[in-house]
Amino acid sequence: MDESQQRLAELLWPRNPPSRLIPCRHCRKKNRVSIPTAVLDSQSCRCGACGEALFLGRDEPLDGLASAAYEHALDRNSLKTLRSLPGFPALLRWILANVNERMFHLYAMSSTVACGDQQFPELVALLDLARTRLGITVRPAIFLGESPFMNAMTMGVKDPVIVVKAALLDQMDDQEVVAILAHEMGHLHADHILYQTMARLLFVIGSLRSAVVSAFSMPLQLALYKWARCAELTADRASLLGSRDLRACLQVHLKLAGGFRPGTNSRTRLKLGPFIEQARKLENAENSSRLDNLFMMLLTMNRSHPFATWRIMHLLQWVENGSFLDILAGNYARTPAPGEPVPSPS
Ligand SMILES: [Zn+2]
Ligand SMILES: [Zn+2]
Known part of the structure; x- marks a missing residue:
């Protein structure tokens, strides 16, 4: 080292x-x-x-990697509940593929910059790096959008699209951008997009401030948010598998928590060490106090994303229990080849 x-x-x-x-x-x-x-x-x-x-070498692909190999148990269990709603996923997939996906494509094409061989090829190269390391053959279109908020989002089931906001690229180095793009590829690979879209739609419905609509949509919204937070933990694992750079993954959470700081200089540069300590302190407090645990639940129940420190601790736990290394050593669940039976989920 x-x-x-x-x-x-x-x-x-x-x-x-x-x-x-x-x-x-x-x-x-x-x-x-x-x-x-x-x-x-x-x-x-x-x-x-x-x-x-x-x-595996840093750029060697994880051929045939199944998302089940890195899916967080909380994500898997919450998704099982959502999938069990009768008729719901099929209807949602149809709406997403035929209405929402087209609208998002139009939004991206009309208001953001399409990247490719002629336009910002460096960003496409970083996406290719993340996706090939993860062994994913699908290549989503990638767009650069304007926003003071550091964000990246993925939409679409048939023709996926990733939109990266410029503020993100301003604050992150190349390794960190690869980690972010690998996180987005993880959402695609683990089939998160369908329910993430549903959560976003319900957020819009919830903001209509109609008491009747809210009363009907609130329980589903809370269930979807709970799942969405767990899904982030799965995508964070994809981020590490696609970047193969733990420092970059941790730095991304630190920078997202600290916010966009244009003109960052040595005075405002954030340090990883104290932030890891902060995450550990919070984990200890939560583990030792039921009240803190309850407060944390109340603080997060309306959020689509978990807190940065929580994400760091979950990622480190996955690394510490050896699961990340098992995958890197070639011991992982693979997607069945065409014609092979699909293994039933455990
Ligand atoms: Zn995400
Ligand atoms: Zn040997």
Whole structure:
């Protein structure tokens, strides 16, 4: 590990760095690896028996990766409930594909800048990097839009579209942009778009301020928001798989929480260390106080996105339990080839 990786490892795991047994992709011999070293400098980890690299190279694609391989359990369970609503998903998919998707395309084409070979090819190249590492063959159209808010969004089922807001590109470096685009690709790959759109539509309906409409839409809206927050945790995992850069993923959350600060200089530059400490303190408070837990629930119930510190802790837990490294070592659920039976979800 170089000096900056070493500093990040000490920051994240100051005591008893976790380790994991990883079977070699080539000879199947199990190797015990230190999780900080393997996550931050995966290419230095080689099999003790055959000498081959234990993990995929930084740009090697995760061929055939199934979204189930990185889906957060909270996301999977909430989605199961939503999918069980009779007739609802089929109707929604039809509306989305035939009305909403077309409208979003028109919005993107008319009010934002379409990126491609001739226009901002650098952004397309970053998207390609994220998507090929994730083993995703679908290539969504990508647009650049104007907004003082740092944001990126994905719409569409048949012909997906990603819109990235300029403020985001102003504050993030290339690695962080790849992490964001991989997060968006994760939403597409895990089939989140349908219900995310529904949550947005219900938000608009809710803002009509009609007591009758709100009374009918509120329970569904809260259920969709709860799922949407869990879906973000799945997409955050895709962000790490597509960027293969934990520092970049954590920095994105720090910068999103700190807000857009044009003209950022050394005085206003944010540091990752104290922010990680802040996230850990919050996690301890929530774990030790039922009241804090309840307050957190009340604070988040009307939000479509979870708080930044919560996202950081969930991502680190996934890294610490070794699941990220298992995927990087080639041990992951794959989508069945055409004609193969679809495995039933566990
Ligand atoms: Zn080996
Ligand atoms: Zn998201």
